[in-house]
Amino acid sequence: MTLRLTNTAKTYPDGTRALLPTGLTVDTGEVVSLLGPSGCGKTTLLRIIAGLETPDAGGEIWFDEDNVTALPVERRNVGMVFQSYALFPNMSVRANIGYGLKMQRLPKPEIDARVHEVLDMCQLGDFSHRDIAALSGGQRQRVALARAIAPRPRVLLLDEPLSALDAALRETLRDELAILLRKFEITAIFVTHDQDEAMAIADRVAVMSQGRVAQSGTPEELYRNPQSAFVAGFVGNAMQLKGQIDGSALMLPGGVLPLQQDGTGQDVFVRAEDVLVDPTGPLSGQVESVTFLGTHYRVSIRGIMTDVLTSIFPGQNAPKPGDTVQISIKPEALMLLQQTGSAE
Amino acid sequence: MFNSKAKMLQLTVTLTACAFLLIPTILSVMAGVTANYFQGISSGLTFKWVYKVWELYADSIFLSLWIAIACLFVTLIIGLPAAYGLARHPGWLSRLLEEFISLPLAVPGLALALALLQLYGSMKGFRVSWTFILVGHVLYTLPFMVRSILAVLAAMDLKTLEEGAASLGASPWQRFRDIVVPNAMPGILAGALTVVTLSIGEFNLTWMLHTPYLKTLPVGLADSYASMRLEIASAYTLVFFVLIVPLLMAMQWASARAQRIAQ
Numbered sequence: 001m002t003l004r005l006t007n008t009a010k011t012y013p014d015g016t017r018a019l020l021p022t023g024l025t026v027d028t029g030e031v032v033s034l035l036g037p038s039g040c041g042k043t044t045l046l047r048i049i050a051g052l053e054t055p056d057a058g059g060e061i062w063f064d065e066d067n068v069t070a071l072p073v074e075r076r077n078v079g080m081v082f083q084s085y086a087l088f089p090n091m092s093v094r095a096n097i098g099y100g101l102k103m104q105r106l107p108k109p110e111i112d113a114r115v116h117e118v119l120d121m122c123q124l125g126d127f128s129h130r131d132i133a134a135l136s137g138g139q140r141q142r143v144a145l146a147r148a149i150a151p152r153p154r155v156l157l158l159d160e161p162l163s164a165l166d167a168a169l170r171e172t173l174r175d176e177l178a179i180l181l182r183k184f185e186i187t188a189i190f191v192t193h194d195q196d197e198a199m200a201i202a203d204r205v206a207v208m209s210q211g212r213v214a215q216s217g218t219p220e221e222l223y224r225n226p227q228s229a230f231v232a233g234f235v236g237n238a239m240q241l242k243g244q245i246d247g248s249a250l251m252l253p254g255g256v257l258p259l260q261q262d263g264t265g266q267d268v269f270v271r272a273e274d275v276l277v278d279p280t281g282p283l284s285g286q287v288e289s290v291t292f293l294g295t296h297y298r299v300s301i302r303g304i305m306t307d308v309l310t311s312i313f314p315g316q317n318a319p320k321p322g323d324t325v326q327i328s329i330k331p332e333a334l335m336l337l338q339q340t341g342s343a344e
Numbered sequence: 345m346f347n348s349k350a351k352m353l354q355l356t357v358t359l360t361a362c363a364f365l366l367i368p369t370i371l372s373v374m375a376g377v378t379a380n381y382f383q384g385i386s387s388g389l390t391f392k393w394v395y396k397v398w399e400l401y402a403d404s405i406f407l408s409l410w411i412a413i414a415c416l417f418v419t420l421i422i423g424l425p426a427a428y429g430l431a432r433h434p435g436w437l438s439r440l441l442e443e444f445i446s447l448p449l450a451v452p453g454l455a456l457a458l459a460l461l462q463l464y465g466s467m468k469g470f471r472v473s474w475t476f477i478l479v480g481h482v483l484y485t486l487p488f489m490v491r492s493i494l495a496v497l498a499a500m501d502l503k504t505l506e507e508g509a510a511s512l513g514a515s516p517w518q519r520f521r522d523i524v525v526p527n528a529m530p531g532i533l534a535g536a537l538t539v540v541t542l543s544i545g546e547f548n549l550t551w552m553l554h555t556p557y558l559k560t561l562p563v564g565l566a567d568s569y570a571s572m573r574l575e576i577a578s579a580y581t582l583v584f585f586v587l588i589v590p591l592l593m594a595m596q597w598a599s600a601r602a603q604r605i606a607q
Contacts, residue, residue: 052507052511072510073510073511074512074513074514075513078511079511080508082507082508084501086505087508088508089500089527090523090529099514100512100513103514103518104513147512148512151513157511
């Protein structure tokens with residue numbers, strides 16, 4: 001199913017503008033993630049698509065050729081996975097999964113067959129007769145997914161489906177969820193505040209900020225070619241190199257960096273993995289702290305710019321705090337973005 | 345040494361307290377099955393008085409049971425949707441409404457009865473019908489039903505559960521039937537037992553509202569104390585105990601269960 005939103009906005013009765021007029025198109029079978037910090041409007045957008053919130057007048061929601069804007073949630077045929085899962089405590093796993101099929105008034109044998117199929121797909125067969133209370137967090141998450149998918153919805157909507165799990169489990173289930181969503185071959189929209197989650201699961205990520213979509217693209221595009229300071233910072237934690245730009249040179253307190261092109265009127269950003277400790281580098285600063293992270297060290301360096309500059313050091317012999325180090329940054333690793341009034 | 349002395353003291357105090365509570369009860373019950381109270385237990389044991397109570401007051405007992413069941417029915421019809429509405433729309437208005445329906449708890453039953461008499465006393469048909477007493481009982485027991493259900497509903501994320509059901513295609517009525525009612529059941533059960541127990545035992549409001557032809561069980565009890573021989577009054581107490589104690593125990597159990605869920 002192709003989902004199309006036009007001019008969709010949400011203003012709450014108290015005047016809060018949770019979502020500014022937004023357009024969004026999701027192609028058949030595409031998994032799109034809405035990524036952004038809390039309060040950016042991503043959950044509001046998802047709830048408008050589900051039919052749990054009414055958009056302001058003027059907005060339209062289309063499922064293929066059907067305008068569903070005026071339909072209540074129960075008639076939109078969407079599958080929804082809630083942050084808290086919202087499993088029905090008065091029903092067994094099997095009854096939870098079968099509930100949507102029962103609402104569609106399918107004959108009992110067909111309900112049983114479909115529930116069985118979904119149980120198998122989500123590897124829940126052994127738990128089908130359990131009470132909800134007797135399940136672990138990961139199992140609950142899978143039941144919630146199975147319940148949403150069983151009625152074969154037109155679109156699957158997931159609201160932070162992994163955030164209720166502990167960190168270790170989250171990573172495993174993240175990959176599992178990515179595989180399952182591909183197996184279902186369903187159009188899906190996935191809300192998260194975690195960039196790793198969005199990147200791992202989605203075909204396309206829409207980064208949201210302050211009630212609007214700041215940029216939308218594949219994870220690689222967003223990472224390599226951010227269009228705004230916000231996206232650069234939120235996806236991949238880019239740091240702004242604050243200095244004076246003079247033509248194609250960036251003057252920093254710790255030295256001068258060459259730019260690939262004229263940088264007048266631009267802000268310069270760099271990612272920690274592109275900041276290299278290099279004895280021949282043009283910048284020099286003092287190591288403030290060194291954190292060992294298993295595969296690499298994170299080195300914080302002061303003196304190159306007013307803020308601390310972070311570098312990823314992959315080798316064995318990391319510099320020590322207090323050491324003076326030379327730093328190089330390849331010109332092609334620098335991201336130049338049009339200056340905005342507020343860089344946030 | 346000290347330890348065992350302290351224990352002895354504890355035991356003595358406990359036993360004394362038990363005796364203080366139990367002996368009058370036992371004496372009263374015994375009086376109800378003693379052939380002649382003034383001659384004491386040596387006159388023999390008999391169920392004669394219990395039969396006599398049945399003869400004289402069976403109507404009161406049935407009326408009480410009938411009113412209790414009707415009261416349960418009415419409080420459920422009003423209380424369940426009310427509790428649901430309050431749980432679904434939390435806010436100052438809901439708090440105020442909840443306090444408002446709880447007012448009859450703070451007002452003495454007599455005052456409540458007087459107000460009912462002032463308002464409806466001139467409606468002759470209604471005034472002498474059992475439904476008049478029912479109205480009083482509903483006013484008095486409704487807050488227990490509402491609060492009991494509300495406590496359980498407030499403990500779960502009702503809004504999200506309903507949204508979940510709605511996303512699966514359930515209409516508002518189906519959500520209420522399939523999700524709200526089953527999950528509220530412990531609260532409904534606790535509330536129902538409380539309502540029945542309170543309705544059967546209610547005296548002071550009922551006493552004001554009753555007519556000579558409409559005596560409930562506790563009003564009949566007062567009547568028998570005032571006008572019958574002591575053995576009959578005692579036998580009546582026995583009958584009352586037999587009815588109310590199992591209900592009371594069931595109520596305790598159900599309330600404890602509902603509270604566990606609400607926490």
